[in-house]
Amino acid sequence: MPSTADEIAANLRTQIQRGELQPGDRLPGIETLAERYSVNRQTARQALNQLKAEGLAESPGGRAGTIVRQRPTTRLVRSRNIERDHLGYYSGPTVQHWRTIQGLGLAIDTRPVPADVAELLGITPGTLVLLRERANGDPEQPQYRQLAASWFHPDIVEDVPVLAGGTGLGGSYDRIEEWAQQPLQWEEEVTAATPNPAEAETLLLPPGVPMLRILRVASLGRGSKARVVEVQDIRMSGELFSVRYPLQRRGAARWPVQPSTGDYYSAGSQP
Template identity: 50%
Template sequence: EEIARDLREQIVSGEFPPGSALPLMRDMGASYEVSDITMRKALAVLVREGLVESRRRSGMFVRSHPDRVRLTVRQRAVERDELGYYSGAEVKHWRALPHPDGVRTRVASVPVPADVADLLGVAPGEELTVRRRIVGDPEREEHRQLADSWVSAWITAELPILATDDTGLGGMYDRIEEWAKRPLEWREEVSARMPSPEEADALLMPRAGVPLLRAVRITVLPAKGRQPERVVEVQDIRMSSELFAVGYPLPRGRSAKWPVPAASSDYYKATSAE
C-alpha cells in the first residue's frame, strides 16, 4: 500500500506522465528494497485503479485518462428524428453496429437477471425476450455502448413482432405506441460497476481499472382510466466511464418553487430534533 501510494502520487503529479513507462519491476523492487512479489502486488493495486496497464513484453505503462473537458456528456433526454426515438442529441448520428458474428440485433428468450426482473415485476430467472445491440459512432470506434432490451411477456404476447430481429421503421417503441394509441414514458437509474471480460472486450475497454456507467431505462405505458401503469421494457445500457459522463437537469421540487421563503435556521447549528 505504501509503494502504491508513492507511485500514485508520482503519476498524479506528472512525474510519470500518461503513456510513459514505469521503471523495470526489478529496478523498482531494488529501489524500494522489497521482493518481486511485493512489487507485483503494489502494481496490481494501480492496475485495479486504472492508473497503469501491463503491455506484454514491454512492461508497465501509465494509462492515458481523458480529462473532464474531453469527456462526452450524455444528456439523458429522449429525442426523435426521421429514424425514430434516440437518447440525447450527442448520439443522434450513432447507429447499430454488428456483433462479431455480423448480426446487428441478437434476439433470444433467456432467463432475466434478478435486478431487471424486479423492475419488470417478474420472478428472477423467468425467460423473457431480450434484444441485444451494440450501438456506436461509425466514425469513432471506441464510442459505443451495449444495450440489452428486456421486453415484458405481456407486450410480446400482444405484439409478437417485438420478439423478432426486425421491428420495422421506427423500431419497437413505434410499434407499441401504434398499438396502444398513446405515448410511452421513460425514467432511468444510473449506477456504476466493473465490466465482465465480455463487456470490456465488446466496448474496447481495458479488462481492469475502468468501471462501466450503467443507465437502466424503464419504459412504461402510462395509466389510462382504470388501466394502471405497465412496464413494457427495461433497457440495460452500459458504456465506458472513461469516455462518457451522464448529464441531466435538476428541476426545482415543489418545496423549492420560486419565490422561496427566507431561511429561518442556521444550517450549521440546526439539530435533527429541529
C-alpha cells in the first residue's frame, strides 16, 4: 500500500531527530521519495513541505534541493527581572547592551487595540490607543532581536501627554513614575504564538519557527486599587530564546513539610 505524505514525513523526521540525517544533509528528492514509497510526485512534495513548515528542513536554492535545517541547540535565557542603568529600565543583563535596530526605529501611532490587550487594559477592543512600537537587538548578533509594542491606557496619555512624543532618558516608565510619584509594578504572561508575515520578516524567523510572546502589564498601585497604565507586547524567536525562573515554595510546601505517609524511612523502608 502506498505511503501517505504524513508517513513519509514521519519517517524522515525520525531520522533527523535521531541524528541519522545531520544539519546540511540533503534529503531525498521528490523523484526518489516517489519511487521509494510508491507514491506520486505530489505526495512526495507534500511530505517535504511538511518538514519545511515544521522548521526541520529548508530549500536554500540552487541545486541544493531540500536539506536538513541547522537549528540552535541552546537558547539565550531571558531574565524577567527588572533592572536599571543610566538609560532606564531593562529586563535582565543579557539585553542591557541591546539597541534600536537601524531602519526599524521607534514608531508612534494611534491604532485600534487588539482584544487580548484591551482586556488587560480594561477597555473596549478596537478603541484607538497610543502605540509606541520598536525593534531592538544585539548589535553584534543580529539574529537576537525582539519586537516590543507598548499600548497605553487613554487615561494615562491624557495625564502624561509627553508619552505621545519624545520621552527622553528613562523613557515612558520614568515619565509615568515622575508624574505619579510612586513606582510601577509589573506582571507578565508568557505564551507561544504563530508570527504573521511582518513579524516573521522583522524577527528573521524561518518558516515553522514559533514566536515567544510576553504580555507585560504595568500598573500603579496594588490589589483592587491597581491602575493598569500600559501593556507591552514583546515578541521574539521561540527557537533562540527561553524564559527561566525559580519555583517558590509557598503555603504547605514550605520546608519543613509534613510527609503524607508519616516517617517513611524510620518505618524500615529503604531509599
